[in-house]
Amino acid sequence: MKRTFAKIAVVGAVAGGLAVAAPGGAAQAAGGPTDQDILKDAETPGDILTYGMGTQGQRHSTLKAVNPDTVKKLAPVWAFSFGGEKQRGQESQPIVHDGTIYVTGSYSRLFAIDARTGDKKWQYDARLPEGIMPCCDVVNRGAAIRGDKIYFGTLDARLVALNKDTGKVVWNKKVADYQAGYSMTAAPLIVDGKIITGNSGGEFGVVGAVEARDAESGELIWSRPTVEGNMGTLNGKESTMTGVKNATWTGDLWQTGGGATWLGGTYDPETKSLFFGTGNPAPWNSHLRPGDNLYTSSTLAINPDNGEIKWHFQTTPHDGWDFDGVNEFISFDLKKEGKVIKAGAKADRNGFFFVIDRTNGKLLNATPFVTETSWAKGFDLNTGKPIYNEDKRPPNPVDGGGASAGQGKPIFAAPSFLGGKNWMPMAYSPDTELFYVPANEWGMDIWNEAITYKKGAAYLGAGFTIKPLFEDYIGALRAIDPKTGKIVWEYKNPAPLWGGVLTTAGNLVFTGTPEGYLKAFDAKTGAELWKFNTGSGIVGCPVTWEMDGEQYVSVVSGWGGAVPLWGGEVAKKVKDINQGGMLWTFKLPKT
Amino acid sequence: MSAQAINGGMLKRLFLAVGLTVTSALPGFAASLDTVTERGVLRFAVYRDFPPFSHRVGGSLEGADVDLAKAIAGKMGLGVEFMELTADENMDDDLRNAVWKGSILGGGVADVMMHVPVNRDFAQRNDLVVIFGAYQRETFAVARDPSRISETAGFPVFQTEKVGVELDTVPDFFLSGAFGGRLRENIVHYGTVDQAADGLRAGEVAAVFAPLSQLEGALGPDKAKFPIGRMAAPNLNPSEWKIGMAVKQDGHDLAYRVGAVVTELLDGGTVKAIYDRHGLTHSAPAE
Numbered sequence: 001m002k003r004t005f006a007k008i009a010v011v012g013a014v015a016g017g018l019a020v021a022a023p024g025g026a027a028q029a030a031g032g033p034t035d036q037d038i039l040k041d042a043e044t045p046g047d048i049l050t051y052g053m054g055t056q057g058q059r060h061s062t063l064k065a066v067n068p069d070t071v072k073k074l075a076p077v078w079a080f081s082f083g084g085e086k087q088r089g090q091e092s093q094p095i096v097h098d099g100t101i102y103v104t105g106s107y108s109r110l111f112a113i114d115a116r117t118g119d120k121k122w123q124y125d126a127r128l129p130e131g132i133m134p135c136c137d138v139v140n141r142g143a144a145i146r147g148d149k150i151y152f153g154t155l156d157a158r159l160v161a162l163n164k165d166t167g168k169v170v171w172n173k174k175v176a177d178y179q180a181g182y183s184m185t186a187a188p189l190i191v192d193g194k195i196i197t198g199n200s201g202g203e204f205g206v207v208g209a210v211e212a213r214d215a216e217s218g219e220l221i222w223s224r225p226t227v228e229g230n231m232g233t234l235n236g237k238e239s240t241m242t243g244v245k246n247a248t249w250t251g252d253l254w255q256t257g258g259g260a261t262w263l264g265g266t267y268d269p270e271t272k273s274l275f276f277g278t279g280n281p282a283p284w285n286s287h288l289r290p291g292d293n294l295y296t297s298s299t300l301a302i303n304p305d306n307g308e309i310k311w312h313f314q315t316t317p318h319d320g321w322d323f324d325g326v327n328e329f330i331s332f333d334l335k336k337e338g339k340v341i342k343a344g345a346k347a348d349r350n351g352f353f354f355v356i357d358r359t360n361g362k363l364l365n366a367t368p369f370v371t372e373t374s375w376a377k378g379f380d381l382n383t384g385k386p387i388y389n390e391d392k393r394p395p396n397p398v399d400g401g402g403a404s405a406g407q408g409k410p411i412f413a414a415p416s417f418l419g420g421k422n423w424m425p426m427a428y429s430p431d432t433e434l435f436y437v438p439a440n441e442w443g444m445d446i447w448n449e450a451i452t453y454k455k456g457a458a459y460l461g462a463g464f465t466i467k468p469l470f471e472d473y474i475g476a477l478r479a480i481d482p483k484t485g486k487i488v489w490e491y492k493n494p495a496p497l498w499g500g501v502l503t504t505a506g507n508l509v510f511t512g513t514p515e516g517y518l519k520a521f522d523a524k525t526g527a528e529l530w531k532f533n534t535g536s537g538i539v540g541c542p543v544t545w546e547m548d549g550e551q552y553v554s555v556v557s558g559w560g561g562a563v564p565l566w567g568g569e570v571a572k573k574v575k576d577i578n579q580g581g582m583l584w585t586f587k588l589p590k591t
Numbered sequence: 592m593s594a595q596a597i598n599g600g601m602l603k604r605l606f607l608a609v610g611l612t613v614t615s616a617l618p619g620f621a622a623s624l625d626t627v628t629e630r631g632v633l634r635f636a637v638y639r640d641f642p643p644f645s646h647r648v649g650g651s652l653e654g655a656d657v658d659l660a661k662a663i664a665g666k667m668g669l670g671v672e673f674m675e676l677t678a679d680e681n682m683d684d685d686l687r688n689a690v691w692k693g694s695i696l697g698g699g700v701a702d703v704m705m706h707v708p709v710n711r712d713f714a715q716r717n718d719l720v721v722i723f724g725a726y727q728r729e730t731f732a733v734a735r736d737p738s739r740i741s742e743t744a745g746f747p748v749f750q751t752e753k754v755g756v757e758l759d760t761v762p763d764f765f766l767s768g769a770f771g772g773r774l775r776e777n778i779v780h781y782g783t784v785d786q787a788a789d790g791l792r793a794g795e796v797a798a799v800f801a802p803l804s805q806l807e808g809a810l811g812p813d814k815a816k817f818p819i820g821r822m823a824a825p826n827l828n829p830s831e832w833k834i835g836m837a838v839k840q841d842g843h844d845l846a847y848r849v850g851a852v853v854t855e856l857l858d859g860g861t862v863k864a865i866y867d868r869h870g871l872t873h874s875a876p877a878e
Contacts (some may be wrong), residue, residue: 011851033609088695118705126836128696130675130698131639131677132674132677133677133678137695138695138696144732179640179677180782250775250776251775251776251777251778252778252780253778253780255780256758256780257660282758282759283691283758283763284759285761285764288763288764288767288768290772293622314781370699372595396768397764398768452681452682452709453678453681453708453713454678454679454681454682455638455641455682455685455706456638456644456682456706456707456729457729457760457802457805458708458760458761458766458829459681459761459833460759460760460761460763461757464689523819
């Protein structure tokens with residue numbers, strides 16, 4: 001309320017041509033969001049300052065004007081085209097501050113748009129070098145804002161800080177070497193003046209890391225490798241080793257062990273913990289790297305002050321299916337048997353929905369959120385370990401049994417390596433106390449094989465064919481009760497879901513579909529209440545905010561991401577979807 | 592085959608009708624022999640930063656693949672152009688970026704891609720390209736420090752001596768599984784063969800196990816200090832493979848012509864001369 005008043009005062013001052021700014025309000029407008037504003041983002045519906053609509057990543061808004069009674073009237077106010085001939089996947093979540101929307105587009109672009117009119121204020125196109133090779137489309141997932149700067153990562157693995165009002169570059173730092181295959185697609189996270197990022201790409205022979213930089217200068221403060229045996233740094237000096245060298249890795253493989261943190265992380269101010277998921281271990285063939293391979297395919301809780309690991313939970317020990325463990329870990333209060341437990345939840349690529357005590361990393365529950373999790377029978381809640389189905393691990397090519405010499409025996413495993421849920425973030429509603437998970441039902445024929453080629457030379461590889469599990473749908477938006485792991489309702493979608501989810505206190509759940517629809521559901525029952533076709537597939541994250549006393553909803557539209565890159569039977573469901581690149585904004589008509 | 596010929600003919604007529612400027616502006620259209628001949632230039636895709644085959648030396652592009660491409664174009668009376676290609680995670684992706692579709696980041700496609708393995712399974716799963724024109728037979732070899740490893744030693748020596756490999760390669764896989772995993776602790780993984788060769792020079796490892804031509808390229812004059820030879824490896828799979836070229840699937844006529852030129856260059860000793868010049872052993876691919 002105070003914030004809204006301050007903004008009106010500023011607008012009045014500018015309109016009147018007054019040089020004297022309103023006290024407090026002017027400082028806020030000129031300086032932009034503070035660290036405190038960022039930490040309280042989830043409580044202030046007038047802006048969206050963080051990826052995840054709050055550092056905990058719940059993607060929940062307290063706004064209620066749009067609700068099951070009114071949503072049928074929700075209509076577009078304006079739409080903004082990203083323009084150019086470059087379209088492809090738009091996986092971004094908009095940031096909204098002081099009447100401006102900041103949204104990233106494919107090919108490392110950032111747009112500042114007038115939230116009231118859809119007019120472009122400025123546009124920044126990163127100059128991408130020749131020879132970058134992003135793994136999975138040319139996406140970007142969003143920006144971060146603090147003070148007078150807006151930040152985002154680029155496909156050539158740079159972190160760029162721009163003046164939020166002019167789009168002029170303040171600093172531009174190389175985070176990793178794009179020539180080694182690194183890129184940056186995740187939205188940065190800002191905590192207490194530090195900008196915190198993971199690394200992406202470089203699946204071959206690199207080690208994942210979480211890094212914190214000074215948000216003002218871009219200088220590195222600490223770095224934390226994700227694979228045991230590697231040394232962290234703090235203030236330019238070596239700090240501590242990650243884990244214990246060779247505890248769960250043989251030989252020197254820890255030096256090239258994988259564990260990329262390509263999806264970024266969340267932050268919980270209550271326990272002062274960063275939560276970052278880590279990618280799959282390298283090399284691909286699990287028979288070459290005996291052991292659990294810590295801390296790949298895990299969630300890490302990290303101290304934001306110094307980069308020390310507080311605890312870890314490994315969702316897929318000794319990952320042999322390319323499940324990864326990068327999925328977002330969302331903090332929430334688990335109300336169970338009269339107690340409130342500081343918990344967190346993660347819907348993993350491996351098909352299990354994990355509820356974990358976020359103060360110590362102890363597993364509280366793990367239940368499947370997809371119909372088939374063939375690789376494991378379940379999890380032992382005492383040890384926190386999966387109970388594997390060993391016959392569902394892709395066999396060693398040395399043992400033969402495949403279609404040609406050097407090929408391992410193929411097995412069918414579910415979920416496929418694209419995951420029970422991929423990158424697209426789920427949402428939590430403290431009102432319904434349910435999580436809303438964008439899931440996909442697919443498995444894969446998979447085999448290890450000796451013969452694939454890189455630069456004309458024979459390498460190890462894996463062969464796979466992704467197969468939908470059902471004729472009529474792949475995607476399924478599922479409401480999950482974290483107390484029991486039970487699925488309360490589901491919405492089935494023909495094409496795989498690839499966009500994020502939004503919940504509101506208005507008892508609504510929003511998500512987009514590759515078929516192009518932004519849809520609204522009743523958060524309690526799952527009844528579909530509204531839809532709007534945006535003209536291309538939606539693989540971005542919807543947001544909602546309040547401006548001039550009205551509730552707005554925005555989402556980017558533009559089909560792409562990893563799904564269209566894989567052929568097979570899945571391609572049939574998506575082959576007719578056209579590309580795009582638009583930011584759509586909706587509100588209720590004035591009565 | 593006949594259906595493709597008809598399509599090729601129709602495409603050619605279409606190109607003539609709309610003019611060459613339009614066809615060259617269309618990314619994803621690999622040129623047929625006629626359009627290449629009219630254009631007067633043959634465009635080759637070669638790997639970026641890939642010594643001794645294609646790499647920059649003081650700004651100019653050099654290497655065995657580059658020289659062979661120049662020889663092919665010269666023999667056809669055409670000019671030559673190069674598109675440098677960053678290697679993706681596997682060559683199926685590289686074929687897409689180089690000849691049949693182009694990178695999503697722009698830059699178009701090349702007429703011919705160099706350094707493509709000629710292998711039936713690989714060709715079958717890449718049916719949008721034609722793979723042809725094998726010009727080299729590649730094998731694996733061991734470069735060793737003679738003060739630590741004798742000429743007659745076999746792989747069991749790596750129970751006590753360290754051996755360098757490029758991560759995830761066939762040698763890596765072979766050594767990791769050999770002798771019940773007993774060599775595993777002595778395998779040192781490097782990102783590239785060049786880095787492994789540096790490790791050998793620095794004494795970090797007593798040997799490097801890698802493709803022969805890459806070892807020769809990486810060691811250069813140091814081959815004298817670190818002899819390169821074979822070790823008996825009965826279960827190494829594959830133990831050899833052929834290297835050739837690729838064009839887009841509708842470029843059969845171009846493939847036939849370039850393939851014929853490569854055969855001439857092989858028979859006339861030009862390919863061997865190029866390999867010799869770069870300090871590489873040329874092994875003619877068996878028919």
